[in-house]
Amino acid sequence: SHAVLLLQVENVKLLDRYANRRAASGTLYLTATHLIYVDASAEVRKETWILHHHISSVEKLPLTTAGYPLLIHCKNFHVAHFVIGQERDCHDVFTSLLKLSQPVKPEELYAFSYNPKMSKESREMGWKLIDLRLDYQRMGIPNDSWEITDINKDYEVCSTYPPEIVVPRAATKAVVMGSSRFRSRGRIPVLSYLYKENNAALCRCSQPLAGFSARCLEDEQMLQAIREANPGCPFMYVVDTRPKLNAMANRAAGKGYENEDNYENIRFKFIGIENIHVMRSSLQKLLEVCEMKSPSMSDFLTGLENSGWLRHIKAVMDAGVFLAKAVKEERASVLVHCSDGWDRTAQVCSLASLLLDPFYRTFKGFMVLIEKEWIAMGHKFSHRCGHLDGDPKEVSPVFTQFVECVWQLMQQFPCSFEFSERFLLELHDHVYSCQFGNFLGTCHKDREELRIFEKTHSLWPFLLQRKQELRNPLYRGFTAYKELQPNTLPFSFQ
């Protein structure tokens, strides 16, 4: 390795949880970016690389006869159990890892030092690989009803939206600005996906600042404009993805949800997906279940049930299915929000798009979907993934859940995705790896300030290069399946 070596420890054992083989014995190295373990006992050189950014926790366990154990949990769910001969060494590794795995300043992130030896031009080309304008063009936008506007170029409408957004042509600047004042953090209703066949649109926003009785004319006009952009349907859905109780509690804080009486021809609906804190603790419980030492079947199933993880996955999937059905079968436009419209809303909008449009099930299309619904629309990757040492209460597996929903769809429709499970795993790893700039920061403005487009590389060209190994051999092509209608009965989840 050409990287700077920070620490080298000999006589380290790596325990293998599954094979009953003798534990490996070898050398542990720490570089600025990785922990590297070289197994000296194996016949062929075997290396284990763990990225510091992937480490979610390091624990020192009580002394055993074999030495000082160090347990490392990774954000990609890898668990490594080392045993180190000397207490001093163990402590050094422990403190070094604590520091290395919790960078404080963004500049310390791997992406800013990662150098794949690539020309400036190809790096810049990489960032241009995914062009959202092309995707809107694919949907036929701009058209008579929808336009791409740069009204947010100075982030005056919303600081967490991208400079360019898609809004109804009928919505004037005054309507947009007015609506932005009435929506939490200015996240106004914008188009996420237009189903070309019947003009039904999938739109997203944050909760309205409605409190118990507040109204906003411009916001009402905004919704009217969205509804009227789809003349084929006399009404539109407004879907709040939160449990009703949570939404009601928000009213007391001057936020809340749309009052059906104030908006013309809307059908309001709650879909109870739990918040980031519930999801975080659900994952924690699930991981504890998976780490039980020789559990009985009953322990495992009870633990699985108590974790609630599959219940949440089903809730997200159900919501995606509801949106796709509304758009396709009822020909109705749908406006989706949760609280801030960057977690649950991102999950269900991207899932519905994936169900409706086979393009998003290709390599390129899936990248567009992630760029559009997650990165551009301000899903706070940095906070949700805990890239930097920060508030642990902001961390939540929202994106992980989305990836699992896609995986569940793959199980039901094995021939409808161009990419394989490995692609999803690779993507999931890189969301946490901070090796590429795409998932750094929290929103477009943030990424501009971090100058990631100048200083880091985009993940997408690297993944496309490996298309051959990440493709799904069973894929039957773009035209084989149009809309997917997954089964969401409990037993269809694995």
Add this chain to the structure above:
Amino acid sequence: MEFAELIKTPRADNVVLHRPFHLAVEGTLCLTGHHLIFSSRRQDNAEELWLLHSNIDSIEKRFVGSLGTIIIKCKDLRIIQLDIPGMEECLNIASSIEALSTLDSVTLMYPFFYRPMFEVLEDGWSSFLLEQEFELLSSVTNEWRLSCVNKEFSVCPSYPAVVIVPKAVDDEALRKVALFRHGGRFPVLSYYHKKNGMAMLRSSQPLTGTNGRRCKEDEKLVNATLRSGRRGFVIDTRPLPVAQQARAKGGGFEQEVHYPQWRRIHKYIERFNILQESFIKLVEACNDQSHNMDRWLSKLEASNWLTHIKELLTAACLAAQCIDREGASVLVHGSEGTDSTLQVTSLAQIILDPRCRTIRGFQALVVREWLQAGHPFQQRCAQSAYSNSKQKWEAPVFLLFLECVWQIHRQFPCSFEFNEKFLILLFEHAYASQFGTFLGNNESERAKLKLPQKTMSLWSWVNRPEELSRFQNPLYEANSLVIWPSVAPQSLHLWEGVFLRWNRLCRFLEEAEEQKISIIKYNKELQAKVNTLRRRLAEIEAAGAVRGQP
């Protein structure tokens, strides 16, 4: 008896058939002696449903006005609903089905009436004789012999006429040992591990009773399978307290004093009534579509089905481990030696012996370890998960075995020559079939019923090339290794192919299967092309070399 007497209304029109994931269809319902036949008359999509009466597990009737509804629950777990106009017709049909699906005489069953529409290339009744098995064995060892001590089925009524036993033990001794073992099931060879010469024996419990009876011949028999100075393992599929209680009823277990070279391990596998209960609970959970996720998971857990799967696989792995890793011989038994014993010995062979993972070898395994070994199929498979009967001997013992094979198959998708469909086929035919293979409880009963003469064997049909091709696993690559399955709960899944088969859309999964087959076919074509081109290149090079020489 004439079936006609039982059929009061042989035909009803304007009957509507409802099935999950299918549109309701209207058509005509006919009852024959062995089938319920529904045919829709729609021109565009004429379809027929043939259901064996013996496949019907239970039937319910309901009335709304004069419209009657019959709900038929089948042993293959499917549920169909028939709406029949006319109260009398409906009642007649329901009572006929009830009578025809519960005939108590074996000789009235369909296999005795079935006339095959195909040419028999190979008579399945003689495809898997123990003599052939012994020939294979003789090519690697001469420590064993074929014994005909049971040729009249008098020594052990549930054993076949010939068995394989250690050469050192004569028939006279076998007769004595039979008296010392429950039901006469003396230890016989189940599997010989060529790699290290270790043997797996199976039997029933020894009849030690409360006063610790012993049988020198029995000790000699089992010890004959040990290498000098080596130990063997007795795997008892009951927990120790149960084995101890069995002594009061004349049963018991091998005591250390009399079997000093053997170490006994108790590995608990549930008995049949518990398994049946678990089966019923699981199927109930799978058919209830109103659950939320929590209820589904808790019902799945409460059924305990996957726990039984885990226990079974664990015991089989243990037996395989003793043989392959410890290099020890193994004797497996529970009480009767006809259920859990066979589950363990047959699964251990799936793990150890690559031959059992071929289609032919798997059939041989089912014949040898289940049919010939006297698993009481007729009793165990008389009813399935929808039965209300209070009979005590029904149990999904064979289904559990098939599911364990499926679990291993899932973990080693390239190591089996057959596919999931083949396992499902065996499940179906064990419960209801046009073939005689799974009739009777043992070889003695089959001989008395003259099944080989009077009925067709499932193997005669399945081994025809056109049928066999449907059961090939496209991913198969012969793997000569021992395969160790994981028994961690995360590794065990619900067998959707059986339990959710009628409750889910299969189209997309079937398309995936077709896609796999066509990719592999294409790959083979390309491989053949490469070989031809390589050969041509070699020829050209050789020709060039000749020309290039001065």
